Amino acid sequence: MMTTLTNEILQNKRKKYVPRGVNNGNLAIADHALGATITDVDQYEWIDFAGAIGVLNVGHSHPKVTKAVQQQVEKFLHPGFNVMMYEGYIHLAEKLCQITPGLFDKQTLLLNSGAEAVENAIKASRKYTGRQAVVSFVRGFHGRTNMTMSMTSKVKPYKFGFGPFAPEVYQAPFPYLYHKPEALSEEAYVDETIEQFKAFFTATVAPENVACVVMEPIQGEGGFIIPPKKFVQFVRDFCVQHGIVFVADEIQTGFGRTGKLFGIEHFDVVPDLMTVSKSLAAGLPLSGVVGRTEILDAAAPGELGGTFAGNPVACAAALAVIDVIEEEDLVAKSEVLGQKIEAKLTELANKHDYVGDIRRLGSMVAVEIVENRVNKSPDKARTGAITSYANENGLLLLSAGVNGNVIRFLAPLVITDVELEKGLSILEEAFEL
Ligand SMILES: Cc1ncc(COP(=O)(O)O)c(C=O)c1O
Structure with missing residues (x-):
């Protein structure tokens, strides 16, 4: 991803004027957003599976x-x-x-x-x-x-x-x-x-x-x-x-x-x-x-x-x-979205032994990342590697869990199939690491 001068200046000011205690999972700087896509100041597009931590069920900038x-x-x-x-x-x-x-x-x-x-x-x-x-x-x-x-x-x-x-x-x-x-x-x-x-x-x-x-x-x-x-x-x-x-x-x-x-x-x-x-x-x-x-x-x-x-x-x-x-019948859409994310995670579980529990109600979906399915030991490092890869490559993705080894999905319920597919393919790449 290219970084413009504006981006660099803003990053430096952020370091100087905003306390580091306020964490940033992603280092891009938002310019505008619609539905489940945020465009940053460098005009690079991010698929949003975080929704500002569960804030955007109706999506970014819904016209209504x-x-x-x-x-x-x-x-x-x-x-x-x-x-x-x-x-x-x-x-x-x-x-x-x-x-x-x-x-x-x-x-x-x-x-x-x-x-x-x-x-x-x-x-x-x-x-x-x-x-x-x-x-x-x-x-x-x-x-x-x-x-x-x-x-x-x-x-x-x-x-x-x-x-x-x-x-x-x-x-x-x-x-x-x-x-x-x-x-x-x-x-x-x-x-x-x-x-x-x-x-x-x-x-x-x-x-x-x-x-x-x-x-x-x-x-x-x-x-x-x-x-x-x-x-x-x-x-x-x-x-x-x-x-x-x-x-x-x-x-x-x-x-x-x-x-x-x-x-x-x-x-x-x-x-x-x-x-x-x-x-x-x-x-x-x-x-x-x-x-x-x-x-x-x-x-x-x-x-x-x-x-x-x-x-x-x-x-x-x-x-x-x-x-x-x-x-927009978003309650029903939530279940359909959850099923699609679960299907992808199940596919990933067939490839990777570190995919532990996959759990969901509607589109509140999470996957627990473990050392292996027998010992179920939390693998925080791998979880961090997956979310970092996503957050450097076009997908806003959050972790959770007391042991920091859960990846959670809070995508807007209005996400389009194209946005979802794009996000899930970045996720798949992140799981290949
Ligand atoms: C279940 C629950 N309660 C309370 C809060 C706190 O909300 P806020 O960050 O708006 O104070 C959160 C935030 O993540 C939450 O998930």
Whole structure:
């Protein structure tokens, strides 16, 4: 790839003025983007299998979203919902209440980032229950603020050197079928994890102290780990039994990614609260907490909100996104896309013994890279080599997993067959290394 003078100057300024703690998986500099293709300042095209980490289910610069944003920008940028109301916030709140699972009365609180949504789900749960403790799960990821870092598992790079962490945060066991003990059947392993989950509430924290349990329906940064339905239902029932608020963190799994509008729907479980963000507004910063009115309404006026929370431009984008998902049948497309990626990975597994588990729900697809299929030892180095090759040769590709040995696919659901084929052939080359 050629590097122009502009690119070189920008790279040097980036090094000088932006902290290295902000990582760049890819060293190109974006110029414009459409659908699942980003063109960089050197006019080189990149197929996007990352979607800004799950933000672009409707693709880059969807014309309907762009138009909605432009129309809103012409009117006003931000009266501040706490200062003067505007329609977009109210319409989006209503829409999110309508499209999320649960037939009870619901409300929506809008915020800016995923972490902020998780923080506010906790605030609401604490106020409502009068309890303090928060339970997340081993291998979970919920953000980079102090509270959400405390709830997150992967120590490096997310937590190392950043303590002390928030008190009253506990991480419960979460099943990982691919790494179950050989001797146990799947069923026995799930039962064992349920027993460990129960024991956790005896040995680690008392249920009557717990305000909420926060679960990603499919663990995202943790490596796209899909829990068995029985486990999720057990956790949900346990919460009901003990008056604990069950929060589904749908920040990465929401808006069609898993082949359903929300990931939790695969488990026939209705959460009390749901956190949403990422693909909600197609790249504009927006998040929300949606759920039971009695929980979200427990905080008094002034206790919730934020300066930019529910910005009208982001709300306009989100309303357009929800229309696009419906009009273009993106939930159904998600399943078809997932099948195509899985087929390619299965083909690669036939050639390479280092291809371990291939798992997916809809187009939330991941492949675990191991030393070999017998020892299943994580191979972080090979995973890095594959993602680096892709990120130097026209394909934006992300890894994940506590051991850094999972490759995950978060391509826009609107990706064309031509874009997909191009991306998958670069992937194939990367696997030949
Ligand atoms: C499940 C989940 N929760 C929370 C977050 C944090 O979101 P943000 O980075 O917008 O704060 C993420 C981000 O990756 C996520 O995947």
